[in-house]
Amino acid sequence: xxxxxxxxxxxxxxxxxxxxxxxxxxxxxxxxxxxxxxxxxxxxxxxxxxxxxxxxxxxxxxxxxxxxxxxxxxxxxxxxxxxxxxxxxxxxxxxxxxxxxxxxxxxxxxxxxxxxxxxxxxxxxxxxxxxxxxxxxxxxxxxxxxxxxxxxxxxxxxxxxxxxxxxxxxxxxxxxxxxxxxxxxxxxxxxxxxxxxxxxxxxxxxxxxxxxxxxxxxxxxxxxxxxxxxxxxxxxxxxxxxxxxxxxxxxxxxxxxxxxxxxxxxxxxxxxxxxxxxxxxxxxxxxxxxxxxxxxxxxxxxxxxxxxxxxxxxxxxxxxxxxxxxxxxxxxxxxxxxxxxxxx
Amino acid sequence: xxxxxxxxxxxxxxxxxxxxxxxxxxxxxxxxxxxxxxxxxxxxxxxxxxxxxxxxxxxxxxxxxxxxxxxxxxxxxxxxxxxxxxxxxxxxxxxxxxxxxxxxxxxxxxxxxxxxxxxxxxxxxxxxxxxxxxxxxxxxxxxxxxxxxxxxxxxxxxxxxxxxxxxxxxxxxxxxxxxxxxxxxxxxxxxxxxxxxxxxxxxxxxxxxxxxxxxxxxxxxxxxxxxxxxxxxxxxxxxxx
Numbered sequence: 383x384x385x386x387x388x389x390x391x392x393x394x395x396x397x398x399x400x401x402x403x404x405x406x407x408x409x410x411x412x413x414x415x416x417x418x419x420x421x422x423x424x425x426x427x428x429x430x431x432x433x434x435x436x437x438x439x440x441x442x443x444x445x446x447x448x449x450x451x452x453x454x455x456x457x458x459x460x461x462x463x464x465x466x467x468x469x470x471x472x473x474x475x476x477x478x479x480x481x482x483x484x485x486x487x488x489x490x491x492x493x494x495x496x497x498x499x500x501x502x503x504x505x506x507x508x509x510x511x512x513x514x515x516x517x518x519x520x521x522x523x524x525x526x527x528x529x530x531x532x533x534x535x536x537x538x539x540x541x542x543x544x545x546x547x548x549x550x551x552x553x554x555x556x557x558x559x560x561x562x563x564x565x566x567x568x569x570x571x572x573x574x575x576x577x578x579x580x581x582x583x584x585x586x587x588x589x590x591x592x593x594x595x596x597x598x599x600x601x602x603x604x605x606x607x608x609x610x611x612x613x614x615x616x617x618x619x620x621x622x623x624x625x626x627x628x629x630x631x632x633x634x635x636x637x638x639x640x641x642x643x644x645x646x647x648x649x650x651x652x653x654x655x656x657x658x659x660x661x662x663x664x665x666x667x668x669x670x671x672x673x674x675x676x677x678x679x680x681x682x683x684x685x686x687x688x689x690x691x692x693x694x695x696x697x698x699x700x701x702x703x704x705x706x707x708x709x710x711x712x713x714x715x716x717x718x719x720x721x722x723x724x725x726x
Numbered sequence: 727x728x729x730x731x732x733x734x735x736x737x738x739x740x741x742x743x744x745x746x747x748x749x750x751x752x753x754x755x756x757x758x759x760x761x762x763x764x765x766x767x768x769x770x771x772x773x774x775x776x777x778x779x780x781x782x783x784x785x786x787x788x789x790x791x792x793x794x795x796x797x798x799x800x801x802x803x804x805x806x807x808x809x810x811x812x813x814x815x816x817x818x819x820x821x822x823x824x825x826x827x828x829x830x831x832x833x834x835x836x837x838x839x840x841x842x843x844x845x846x847x848x849x850x851x852x853x854x855x856x857x858x859x860x861x862x863x864x865x866x867x868x869x870x871x872x873x874x875x876x877x878x879x880x881x882x883x884x885x886x887x888x889x890x891x892x893x894x895x896x897x898x899x900x901x902x903x904x905x906x907x908x909x910x911x912x913x914x915x916x917x918x919x920x921x922x923x924x925x926x927x928x929x930x931x932x933x934x935x936x937x938x939x940x941x942x943x944x945x946x947x948x949x950x951x952x953x954x955x956x957x958x959x960x961x962x963x964x965x966x967x
Contacts, residue, residue: 570735618784620741642861650738678739
């Protein structure tokens with residue numbers, strides 16, 4: 383018998399394994415990597431009963447096709463508008479689904495979010511590298527041989543059977559909504575820019591370009607004026623740092639950023655807002671707004687509160703009319719029986 | 727915010743950059759490393775990791791466990807007792823095969839510096855290098871201490887692929903590359919030493935503050951050592967301070 387797995391039939395444009403990231407090795411030049419949108423990662427994991435930061439599949443622009451290569455695989459997707467289907471039939475989003483052997487979950491293209499997450503109950507049976515399963519493509523660390531997921535690949539699972547209990551759903555009205563403007567804290571090198579340069583960043587509308595990837599969000603729009611040159615002695619780079627190279631166009635540094643760099647960094651995106659920026663697809667527009675450390679801390683607390691309320695809304699998924707009714711009925715009856723038996 | 731030549735620069739709500747000056751200078755770097763050690767000893771809850779660079783220390787922290795406003799004053803207190811003597815560090819002897827296929831830019835560097843190829847090698851070998859910073863890729867060591875005659879601007883067109891173990895120079899710096907990567911620096915030679923091996927009990931060879939001396943080997947010597955690296959995990963020798 384083959385070990386339980388989730389088979390990648392079609393990874394979409396880019397699919398990688400990501401958890402919260404690889405911490406503790408930046409002093410040795412190892413990038414953190416990790417989920418671009420931690421809220422998405424948390425939501426997918428919540429739905430299948432995993433810890434919020436368990437490794438999941440991060441998909442990009444399109445969700446791909448995934449097949450259960452085990453008796454029962456409980457799986458959930460997060461990411462706005464990924465219109466899931468099971469064996470070609472539309473299924474309800476914002477809930478977990480238990481796939482039987484050979485069943486395929488497909489996530490359609492979406493106009494809403496650049497990134498989505500696919501979590502499996504129990505997680506993937508992969509060996510961590512330097513403490514994390516996160517894939518860092520540039521240094522080929524983590525995931526499966528440090529690379530993107532490929533069609534035909536079997537992702538080994540920890541569980542051969544979905545855990546007992548019904549598939550859960552959450553209340554989509556409680557999903558955290560993206561802010562109208564991305565909040566930034568000035569620094570660490572805001573003094574390397576003119577006052578007009580800082581004003582440009584805070585007042586202009588920027589467009590996410592197609593050169594955006596897991597390393598950084600390249601923006602087009604008005605150029606930002608440096609006060610004196612654009613080379614600094616290389617120093618550390620924080621998540622969400624907005625560096626401005628010589629051409630004056632800002633780049634917001636994401637999960638796969640280098641640990642150090644030599645361009646001045648005008649401001650840093652508040653940690654609570656960074657995942658929302660990572661959802662922006664090429665062509666979408668972004669505006670920034672100044673905050674301070676206390677403001678950023680407040681945003682973080684508010685987001686944590688929203689996630690707690692979202693977790694509180696988890697409940698057994700309701701039946702959905704669009705599913706084949708006979709199969710659905712049988713499924714519910716069986717679930718009902720097993721639940722009754724499982725009752726203490 | 728300043729105090730005793732120290733600037734606290736917020737890098738968002740998850741990191742703080744502590745800057746000691748605006749120069750590549752062994753004494754400034756020594757203060758960076760001294761604060762790094764002091765922070766490690768202080769074991770402040772919520773500090774995740776630190777990244778020492780030439781003239782600043784970046785402190786990454788968990789804002790849910792550590793109040794960003796409290797970290798600054800704690801750093802200032804620790805910084806009151808720093809020393810600016812470079813820490814002793816280990817001294818590594820790193821074998822290099824120069825020129826030929828291992829160092830494809832040697833002749834061009836000779837031409838641009840007005841030295842003979844052997845002169846370039848002699849000056850590169852004579853350097854007493856210090857690991858100022860590790861960055862760019864896992865285990866990539868930026869070395870200060872390059873002979874001024876070998877200071878050259880980067881290549882106009884970076885190469886898309888340079889091999890692991892590449893020994894190169896760029897600007898005022900020298901480096902030992904850890905994995906295959908693009909590079910705009912000048913390639914003088916190659917070492918069989920692996921500065922990064924995730925499967926090794928100590929994945930990273932060099933630490934910030936270590937010293938490096940290069941030792942010349944022939945192309946055949948390189949091949950033999952490379953085999954020993956692959957077969958028995960050979961590592962270069964080092965002296966403890």
